[in-house]
Amino acid sequence: MRRLFPSPLSPADLDDREWGLDELADFYAYPDAPPAQGGAWLRANMVSSLDGAAHHEGRSQPLSSDADMRIFGTLRGLADAVVVGAETVRQEGYRPARAREAFAARRAALGQGPAPVIAVVSAGLGLDFSLPLFTSPLVPTIVLTGAEAPADRVAEARAAGAEVVVAGEGRGVDPVLVPRALAERGLSRLLTEGGPRLLGQFAAAGVLDEMCLSLAPVMAAGSAPRIAAGPPLEVPERFALGSVLEENGFLFTRYIRHQRL
Ligand SMILES: NC(=O)c1ccc[n+]([C@@H]2O[C@H](COP(=O)([O-])OP(=O)(O)OC[C@H]3O[C@@H](n4cnc5c(N)ncnc54)[C@H](OP(=O)(O)O)[C@@H]3O)[C@@H](O)[C@H]2O)c1
Numbered sequence: 001m002r003r004l005f006p007s008p009l010s011p012a013d014l015d016d017r018e019w020g021l022d023e024l025a026d027f028y029a030y031p032d033a034p035p036a037q038g039g040a041w042l043r044a045n046m047v048s049s050l051d052g053a054a055h056h057e058g059r060s061q062p063l064s065s066d067a068d069m070r071i072f073g074t075l076r077g078l079a080d081a082v083v084v085g086a087e088t089v090r091q092e093g094y095r096p097a098r099a100r101e102a103f104a105a106r107r108a109a110l111g112q113g114p115a116p117v118i119a120v121v122s123a124g125l126g127l128d129f130s131l132p133l134f135t136s137p138l139v140p141t142i143v144l145t146g147a148e149a150p151a152d153r154v155a156e157a158r159a160a161g162a163e164v165v166v167a168g169e170g171r172g173v174d175p176v177l178v179p180r181a182l183a184e185r186g187l188s189r190l191l192t193e194g195g196p197r198l199l200g201q202f203a204a205a206g207v208l209d210e211m212c213l214s215l216a217p218v219m220a221a222g223s224a225p226r227i228a229a230g231p232p233l234e235v236p237e238r239f240a241l242g243s244v245l246e247e248n249g250f251l252f253t254r255y256i257r258h259q260r261l
Pocket residue numbers: 045046047048053054055057058059060084085086087088089091092121122123124125126127145146171172173174175193194195196197198199201227229
């Protein structure tokens with residue numbers, strides 16, 4: 001992996017070598033978040049093909065690489081909570097996050113639990129609550145939903161061991177309330193792994209602070225969505241380049257919302 005931006009500190013930074021998880025964790029450490037969102041910082045991590053596809057036949061794995069998965073794992077290792085849309089949970093067969101030795105000391109020093117909480121966003125709660133994601137995570141999975149979510153499904157989620165958090169007045173979640181609701185539970189280093197419909201709402205609501213975009217050197221064509229879907233923002237929001245790493249033609253970019261600089 002090579003560091004392309006910020007400009008390499010020394011010629012060694014341009015060397016194509018494997019970065020250790022500690023080095024990646026330092027590179028991607030969360031900033032101290034100002035109190036605007038209850039102290040929360042919402043980072044997204046997504047992979048896209050050259051032509052903008054956010055999945056291939058329903059899965060993101062065909063667009064990914066070993067280095068992409070190392071960064072994916074590192075970003076999880078740094079997060080208090082992983083916020084994910086219910087369709088991604090269903091399509092990708094989400095499992096509980098693992099406690100990884102590589103991040104244990106760093107997490108303990110920051111007072112974080114052994115693994116990030118997975119927070120699933122759903123209106124209908126059409127989720128299989130008998131899955132390990134709900135019944136046997138290291139830390140209870142959160143289900144974020146609206147006040148008018150189906151009561152029987154809410155009861156089923158709770159019976160399975162999930163913590164149901166209401167973050168919206170109707171059936172659905174108000175994306176603005178998500179960082180606040182999680183920060184109130186002491187979860188302020190937030191990572192969203194999409195999918196596109198959820199990410200589009202976070203961007204439109206003006207709560208997306210940081211975008212980690214892996215650009216895969218592949219063409220996919222087809223009808224897969226871009227990494228963010230849904231209604232357009234009234235005015236496209238500007239982000240500043242934070243960093244770029246490269247490995248095997250993959251670009252691992254990070255952009256920070258201008259307002260947060
Ligand atoms: N390229 C990447 O990095 C990447 C990352 C993640 C996912 N993906 C791919 O993206 C696809 C899934 O993405 P997607 O955009 O279709 O779905 P998604 O954003 O993962 O999930 C959509 C679902 O989330 C829930 N939801 C979204 N907004 C909500 C709100 N405001 N309130 C309550 N619930 C809300 C709803 O669940 P209910 O239906 O349960 O109400 C909705 O059906 C998969 O194929 C996956 O492989 C790619």
